Amino acid sequence: MLSLKNVVTCYGTIRALKGLSIDVGQGEIVALIGANGAGKTTTLKTISGLLTPSEGEITFDGVNITRCNPEDIVKMGISHVPEGRRVFSRMTVMENLELGAYSRSGRGQGRQQIHDDLDKVFSLFPQLKGREKQLAGTLSGGEQQMLAMGRALMSRPKMLLLDEPSMGLAPMIVKDVFRIIEEINCDGTTVLLVEQNAHLALNTASRAYVLETGKVVLHGESRDLLGNDQVRQAYLGE
């Protein structure tokens, strides 16, 4: 469904991705794990068009999206939940969700579909219900993460890019968030997950790529990686 081939992305003269190749199949949850600075966030930003690679090729559903704008990539069905949630804090919960549906037509049938999807988001994230008029900046961290995910779902994505969804959240809430990620995946949305917490990532994803300084150093089924000595030492703290 999504494939990156030998992608190189630079910040100025610094090469953050040095020929990275990954594949994500329809309906999968795939995780990217690795230390700080390994290039996980850069990979997601390159996929969603916030960064443009200098070399390599990205295809989604058979279409080359290597040099597309972020606004066009959303329309093709990739929705990116950025690191640190980045909700529009001075706008209400409802306005945030409406902005998630910005790329869709709100006329005729579209209006009804958006309405249905709002209901779906509120049933997936009951914490948001009844707070439609509250400013997003006044929500707790966990609620903001849920809002950011709900907002991303409002574009009806085929694929969700999640950057560090557990960051800064209490363990109880992290559990909730990951249960919902699995639910979203069961509904047919493919998920590419970036996560510091390798244990959590490998227990959620079916496959994973281990990144080090802008390259894939290891990849495979999650359960194989969980048993891999190298991974256990470097990322699972054993």
Added chain:
Amino acid sequence: MLQQVVNGLTLGSSYALIALGYTMVYGVLRLINFAHGEIYMVGAFIGLMTSQTAGLPFAAAMVVAMAGAALVGVVVEKIAYRPLRKAPRLAVLISAIGMSIFLRNLALALMGPQTRAFPIPFEVKRLNLGRLRINSFDVLILLTSVGLMIALHFLVQKTKIGKAMRAAAEDKETASLMGISVNRVIAFTFAIGSALAAAAGVLIGMNFNAVDPSMGMMPGLKGFTAAVLGGVGSIPGAMLGGILLGMAEVMGIALLKSEWRDAIAFGILALVLLVKPSGILGRNLQEKV
């Protein structure tokens, strides 16, 4: 006294119209568009030409002036600011000052240096309520400004493009992840801000019966002062700042002499920048590093 309040409101609402353009552009680009006063001048000229040469009625001349100035604003953004989107902010500021000088001299070359009279396309009525005197201009300026501000409020709060504007003002990168074309939102912001400035240009040009190429300088600076006073980046702030500045000027003239007018306005600017640079309704912006 009541007369001064009416005068202050009229002057203030025209300042508010200009201040809105500064504040909206600052909101999305963190740029003080120093060519904004010249857009006001361009709007006044377009209004003058359409009502004088083409003989259009006032309302139509106003609409043409607003549309024309909106177009000029969008072109200015495209050629002077968009190529510098990733450049340091000082470069964009210098480009804005350059654009301001360019537009003023272009008007000078095309229209000549003389001040032109703005023939009034309707009959001016005067109304005396005891000692209070109100004429058609006061009413027209107040009604037009208030109407435009209500329309703007609706646009920004309720419409899809207005929400996109607010989102882009808060976080451009995330806005683009929503499918918002940030460049289009910025162009739209310039169009709206320029149209409001043109409305002010036509109203004031007509009120003072004078249009000339350098007419944008002082109102441009006053609009900027009003935006800073209200809190640059805040739309209600620009409205409030405009009214307060207009009131302060008029009251100052009544108490002192009319020569003090600009000193009062810029004294306020200096004072705000010293005491509370974020303005009355502005939030403390944290510079992102």
